[in-house]
Amino acid sequence: MSENKEQTKVNKKKGPIRFEAIIPVAILSGLTFGYFSYYFDHHLKAGFEYVGTLANGAEVNVASVRTSFIKGSFDLNGLQVTDAQMPTHNTLEIENIHFKYLWDALLRMKFVVEDASINNIQISKPRQRPGKVLPPEPAKPSKIDEIQLEVISQIKNKYGKNVLGDVVSLLEGGDIQSQIETIREELKSEARLKSMLSDVNSKKEFWDGKIKTLSDTTKIRGIEAEIQKISKEKNFLEQAKGAQKLGDLLKDVNKQYNEIQSASKQLQTEVSAVAKYPSEIENLVKEDIESLKDRFAIPQIDFKDMAMHLFAGEFAEHIAKARKYQALAEQYLPEKKDKEEVIPPKRSQGKSYNFPITKGYPLFWLKRAAISSKGTENTYSGNLSGELTNVTTSPKTIGKPIVLDVKGNFPGIKVMGVEAMIKADFTQDVPKQTALLKVGSFVVPEKMFVNDEKMKFGFKSAIGSTTMKAELKEKELNMSWVSELKSPQFIVESKTKIAQEMLSNILNAIPVINIDGTATGSFKNLNMAISSNLGDEIGAGLKREIGNKVSEAQGKIQGLIDEKINKPKNELMSALGSNQSNLNSLNGVADLYKKNEGRIKTEIEKLKKGGTKGLEEQGKKLLKGFKF
Amino acid sequence: MGLILKQLFSFIKLLNSDTGTISLAMGMTCGFILGMTPSLSLHSLIIFLILFFFRIQIGAALVMAFFFKFVAFILDPAFHAVGSKMLELPSLQGFYTTLYNMPLIPFTRFNNSIVMGSAVITFILSPFVFIMSRIFIVKYRATVVARFKETKLWKAIEATKFYQWYYKYDQYKWN
Numbered sequence: 001m002s003e004n005k006e007q008t009k010v011n012k013k014k015g016p017i018r019f020e021a022i023i024p025v026a027i028l029s030g031l032t033f034g035y036f037s038y039y040f041d042h043h044l045k046a047g048f049e050y051v052g053t054l055a056n057g058a059e060v061n062v063a064s065v066r067t068s069f070i071k072g073s074f075d076l077n078g079l080q081v082t083d084a085q086m087p088t089h090n091t092l093e094i095e096n097i098h099f100k101y102l103w104d105a106l107l108r109m110k111f112v113v114e115d116a117s118i119n120n121i122q123i124s125k126p127r128q129r130p131g132k133v134l135p136p137e138p139a140k141p142s143k144i145d146e147i148q149l150e151v152i153s154q155i156k157n158k159y160g161k162n163v164l165g166d167v168v169s170l171l172e173g174g175d176i177q178s179q180i181e182t183i184r185e186e187l188k189s190e191a192r193l194k195s196m197l198s199d200v201n202s203k204k205e206f207w208d209g210k211i212k213t214l215s216d217t218t219k220i221r222g223i224e225a226e227i228q229k230i231s232k233e234k235n236f237l238e239q240a241k242g243a244q245k246l247g248d249l250l251k252d253v254n255k256q257y258n259e260i261q262s263a264s265k266q267l268q269t270e271v272s273a274v275a276k277y278p279s280e281i282e283n284l285v286k287e288d289i290e291s292l293k294d295r296f297a298i299p300q301i302d303f304k305d306m307a308m309h310l311f312a313g314e315f316a317e318h319i320a321k322a323r324k325y326q327a328l329a330e331q332y333l334p335e336k337k338d339k340e341e342v343i344p345p346k347r348s349q350g351k352s353y354n355f356p357i358t359k360g361y362p363l364f365w366l367k368r369a370a371i372s373s374k375g376t377e378n379t380y381s382g383n384l385s386g387e388l389t390n391v392t393t394s395p396k397t398i399g400k401p402i403v404l405d406v407k408g409n410f411p412g413i414k415v416m417g418v419e420a421m422i423k424a425d426f427t428q429d430v431p432k433q434t435a436l437l438k439v440g441s442f443v444v445p446e447k448m449f450v451n452d453e454k455m456k457f458g459f460k461s462a463i464g465s466t467t468m469k470a471e472l473k474e475k476e477l478n479m480s481w482v483s484e485l486k487s488p489q490f491i492v493e494s495k496t497k498i499a500q501e502m503l504s505n506i507l508n509a510i511p512v513i514n515i516d517g518t519a520t521g522s523f524k525n526l527n528m529a530i531s532s533n534l535g536d537e538i539g540a541g542l543k544r545e546i547g548n549k550v551s552e553a554q555g556k557i558q559g560l561i562d563e564k565i566n567k568p569k570n571e572l573m574s575a576l577g578s579n580q581s582n583l584n585s586l587n588g589v590a591d592l593y594k595k596n597e598g599r600i601k602t603e604i605e606k607l608k609k610g611g612t613k614g615l616e617e618q619g620k621k622l623l624k625g626f627k628f
Numbered sequence: 629m630g631l632i633l634k635q636l637f638s639f640i641k642l643l644n645s646d647t648g649t650i651s652l653a654m655g656m657t658c659g660f661i662l663g664m665t666p667s668l669s670l671h672s673l674i675i676f677l678i679l680f681f682f683r684i685q686i687g688a689a690l691v692m693a694f695f696f697k698f699v700a701f702i703l704d705p706a707f708h709a710v711g712s713k714m715l716e717l718p719s720l721q722g723f724y725t726t727l728y729n730m731p732l733i734p735f736t737r738f739n740n741s742i743v744m745g746s747a748v749i750t751f752i753l754s755p756f757v758f759i760m761s762r763i764f765i766v767k768y769r770a771t772v773v774a775r776f777k778e779t780k781l782w783k784a785i786e787a788t789k790f791y792q793w794y795y796k797y798d799q800y801k802w803n
Contacts, residue, residue, distance in 0.1 A: 018681055350707075352741030354739070355724050358725065498727040
């Protein structure tokens with residue numbers, strides 16, 4: 001009982017405030033304050049260096065970080081990002097980054113940067129000592145790589161063909177010759193010609209024999225001898241018998257004549273049929289030429305697209321880069337809509353009412369950041385000045401677009417008159433991003449358009465200027481650019497002398513190259529159009545030369561046809577000629593028979609009347625008529 | 629779950645002990661508010677701070693919060709209806725707009741119908757919960773505990789060596 005009483009006394013002493021909890025909390029708060037006052041900045045600096053090094057793959061240094069909870073400020077000094085490829089240099093060096101947060105917003109758990117500055121940005125500046133480089137991680141495809149590849153592949157698939165390479169191949173002419181060799185045996189006309197020739201020759205052989213038989217003079221000599229014998233006969237009776245014999249001979253002559261006539265008609269029919277062979281061969285030769293042209297695939301090059309083929313790959317890479325940064329920015333820039341203010345309840349959703357914002361802030365708002373940079377020799381940094389305004393997570397709340405406005409020169413790398421005005425407007429229901437980039441003058445580095453065994457073609461140097469406009473609205477890109485390259489120097493190396501000379505002549509006559517282009521459509525289906533006087537000039541020159549080469553190729557085809565066809569064709573024509581000659585000869589014999597038929601009849605009549613002398617004379621004349 | 633069971637046993641023990649009824653009733657009331665209103669809001673944090681800095685039974689608060697969480701799910705439609713009515717009151721629009729644009733206040737998520745409805749209902753009911761809790765504790769101790777201590781079974785248990793050893797241990801542990 002006494003213990004219980006003591007316990008009650010102890011309990012009664014305790015007041016409503018739990019001091020035993022407040023004191024430890026106060027101590028903890030003091031320690032926290034001390035930590036943030038003396039150690040937090042150092043740890044934050046080390047954190048930046050560690051995370052930055054991991055992200056960059058090479059050493060990142062920060063000289064100092066200063067934060068002030070009361071002032072709401074953040075200062076980062078001496079940021080150096082080592083170039084992983086060249087550790088003796090920094091990819092990026094920033095002298096100072098300053099942010100000042102608005103306390104009023106911080107009390108609303110919002111981060112509003114009223115004033116920020118990024119001072120003295122330098123690129124590719126040598127380091128005091130080489131930075132450490134982390135061992136490379138095994139490569140793995142990233143989403144960003146996929147996005148870039150999507151843009152590049154569709155353009156390269158469309159325009160990646162090495163047109164100049166094809167042209168040079170054609171100029172070399174090797175392809176046509178080799179193809180001719182491979183298809184020598186496949187000519188239709190040649191095959192048909194062979195069959196025609198065989199047909200005509202067999203017919204010729206037949207008719208030669210036939211005509212020889214029909215033109216046999218033995219019978220005529222027999223008749224001659226018989227007539228002479230009969231005409232010399234003094235005996236009247238014998239003369240009468242002779243006349244009868246002559247009558248029999250006349251029948252033989254008639255029979256022979258009819259046989260010759262019949263053969264002549266048959267020969268005439270065959271000669272007419274064979275006479276159509278040359279025209280048939282002509283048609284087959286034409287067919288063969290067309291077929292060979294197809295087989296040789298004489299290129300139908302659209303020289304209007306020459307500029308596209310030359311520059312599409314180059315511009316595709318720029319568009320892919322733009323797509324990469326746009327995709328990266330898209331993760332942070334789009335309006336998070338009204339849900340950003342609401343932490344989803346674990347219970348029922350309920351309904352969140354939004355009241356007019358009279359003094360509210362978005363979750364993050366960088367009102368203005370000044371950007372400045374001073375160029376130094378032998379670095380890529382330049383004299384740059386500009387500002388970045390209204391970067392926020394809720395553009396609709398502030399009603400202003402994000403704007404990056406930068407102007408400057410980079411004398412170290414001879415890039416002058418750079419102006420960039422990039423706007424990302426998410427204040428409306430349909431977001432719109434625009435960019436206007438101008439570069440007054442820049443040195444065009446060596447750039448090869450074609451670099452293969454057959455040909456090397458590209459820029460050695462030029463002084464360029466460009467203006468690029470782009471607008472992205474509802475994932476539809478509308479981009480255009482106008483570029484001018486002055487004093488261009490070219491690299492032209494070709495194994496083909498004609499290509500070398502031709503391209504050199506064309507290019508040397510171009511003082512200024514204009515490259516204008518557009519790219520429209522979604523990133524998944526980009527329609528690109530690039531026009532350039534370089535493409536036009538090269539296209540026109542090549543068109544002329546290619547036209548000659550095509551004619552030459554056609555000549556070679558004709559030569560092949562001639563070589564394969566002409567000889568057998570001549571043989572055919574000769575065979576046809578001899579058939580015709582046979583026909584003429586046959587007709588001559590037939591005429592002879594016909595002509596002398598009458599004379600024989602006369603002689604027979606004379607013999608019947610007894611005129612032997614006259615008969616003799618007639619017989620002689622007859623023999624003369626036969627030319628024997 | 630282990631923590632909740634531990635708190636539940638502690639709560640039963642406190643009910644059965646001589647601990648002050650006000651402390652227990654305050655704990656039950658705070659638990660009622662915590663359980664009924666959605667967590668992750670500024671007023672929940674305030675309740676926790678009150679529990680931490682004032683001598684209120686935390687065990688009672690946590691046990692009651694756990695219990696009322698289940699009840700709250702059932703009552704969400706009612707909270708939504710009340711909260712919507714409140715937030716849509718034309719006469720209070722100016723007031724809400726001011727609150728909405730003030731620092732810190734938006735963290736209470738007062739503009740959510742369920743938060744507003746549950747807060748209004750629980751704050752209105754909290755005095756009654758406090759009074760009812762206190763009456764319940766007093767009645768419980770006077771009737772259930774007292775009668776139980778008079779039973780032969782309890783007296784038999786009290787007489788055992790084990791109980792005496794546990795009693796001493798318990799006193800030592802809590803003091």
